[in-house]
């Protein structure tokens with residue numbers, strides 16, 4: 001890696017479009033940090049001092065050098081039980097290889113990294129640090145209850161992980177089995193993940209804001225024999241009925257229910273759960289089980305390509321995809337991105353405010369920081385509760401919408417929980433989402449002002465494009481103009497960050513994710529021709545040229561779907577599904593999804609998924625769901641619905657019917673997917689072959705109903721005016 005002089009560029013300058021460019025974090029050297037007496041800061045950033053140093057370092061990590069670089073990093077940073085002799089196999093198939101009659105289709109040439117190496121992810125995340133430094137804090141657990149926190153050392157974590165691993169073994173879990181985890185943001189979730197990794201079980205974590213139906217589908221898809229859950233969750237001062245939902249999910253699995261044992265963490269000590277929702281013989285209390293097993297469990301020898309976890313994510317069809325990540329490659333991507341993107345140094349306290357139910361929580365709360373041996377944070381609470389018209393909206397990072405609709409009554413809850421947490425623990429990195437930043441900005445900077453945030457050096461954003469207003473607020477009011485701001489682009493499928501600024505090296509522009517991470521070769525491809533676009537100031541779709549270690553290997557049980565979704569659209573490339581541009585500095589600007597995926601508060605869902613949920617209502621005939629831009633949540637779900645002719649209703653009951661439909665979606669998918677607006681219409685605009693033309697609906701909702709262009713492809717164009725009127729009436733109501 002290129003070494004750095006401590007010559008960090010000075011104040012903001014502008015590019016030719018007038019966009020300000022910001023120095024890549026001034027709190028990176030002791031020389032420039034005004035708070036050096038209070039919080040130790042690294043002498044210099046891992047990369048720097050400027051983009052030239054990055055370019056020199058990056059060029060050593062791509063092209064013909066790529067495999068050698070990754071091999072070196074894998075040996076330097078991970079502890080292997082058996083060294084590997086092969087670095088990588090497989091690549092992204094060409095058009096020729098993708099032909100249906102190819103006798104050696106892509107599925108016979110899987111992507112592997114370090115395929116003959118052996119290691120254990122849990123050993124890498126816990127044991128090796130516990131042996132060296134048992135008293136180092138592995139996890140800062142900031143509980144939902146204001147003022148309550150706990151420090152879990154690497155020694156304590158090892159003990160808990162081993163005990164849970166032994167409990168799972170006693171429950172019959174073996175290497176290669178799947179275990180579903182439905183847990184709130186308590187630190188024990190890390191023990192659950194790592195216990196699975198320790199014994200070679202593949203965990204499938206389901207976000208605790210998902211409904212019973214969603215949990216049921218995910219359990220059935222991967223066939224877990226064990227479910228790990230909690231009595232209740234706590235968020236924003238309220239309890240969430242986690243175990244009741246889990247019980248409902250298992251009941252709904254019916255005869256196909258694969259779950260034999262349920263391990264229940266007592267988070268709140270709920271009497272109701274203990275007395276009414278506990279099935280003896282099947283359910284076991286976590287605290288009782290762990291006290292009855294040995295405190296050590298040897299880590300299983302895992303092949304680098306053995307599955308580590310499955311995480312379900314939305315695609316452009318109704319059925320969520322079980323994305324499979326494997327051991328060695330994933331762990332390496334997680335570790336290196338924590339180190340370089342967040343410029344982590346010994347003594348740092350890293351905080352990612354995501355939920356462990358999403359990929360951001362997997363990689364940047366658990367596997368990345370712990371494999372690096374740093375201190376990570378479990379933030380169980382909510383950043384703020386806001387009064388907006390008559391609703392109290394409680395917002396959660398990357399899960400915000402999950403509870404948006406729960407809190408329709410007054411809750412007095414702090415508006416500065418984030419900042420209290422930062423100053424109380426002296427956090428050095430703070431990784432959040434544009435939605436959270438937008439909300440906090442709206443609340444006003446007085447809440448930030450009262451807190452000492454001088455420990456922070458790097459501020460991160462992920463999940464959706466961040467608008468310059470939010471970026472600037474983050475920079476000025478949280479970072480005080482001295483922190484590096486990293487707008488990190490990545491996906492569940494990429495496993496770890498792939499496009500990002502690097503503190504100390506890359507000047508930033510609000511709204512741009514800037515440059516590819518080490519080992520990543522991005523291309524912007526013309527969406528129509530599939531040709532790579534050269535030069536600057538171009539726009540197309542974002543693709544990656546060559547596999548990197550933490551890329552997902554497959555979709556659980558459906559490799560064809562993996563190939564069709566990511567590798568077939570642009571042969572020779574991995575297709576991200578996002579539109580992107582490249583400016584005159586070679587900086588990448590992510591423009592958002594180009595498929596039928598809606599991103600609400602960084603939370604992915606497919607239009608088809610929401611449509612299927614609406615169609616389960618007995619009166620619904622047809623639906624069309626679209627994403628529209630939303631000032632607070634980035635995008636919002638809007639649904640057009642037609643009712644069956646036999647379903648009688650009149651306009652007087654329409655509000656009640658809309659409520660019912662919203663509830664339907666909340667129940668089937670989860671509260672976060674609830675449509676912001678539902679329009680009940682008599683028909684939908686369709687082509688002559690019967691395809692719904694969503695483009696027209698999008699334009700109408702965006703207020704561009706007068707710019708619909710040529711409507712000759714619409715089978716019954718008069719419906720367009722009817723819909724326009726309906727939308728106008730609903731919006732003004």
Ligand code: 6R9
Nearest residue numbers: 462463464465487488489490491492590593
């Ligand atoms: C990590 C995560 C992935 C989708 C992705 C894109 C959007 C993520 C972004 C961003 C603009 C960023 N996305 N980071 N868009 N700028 N910095 O969010 O994973 O839940 O799988 O979502 O999120 O559209 O394709 P995931």
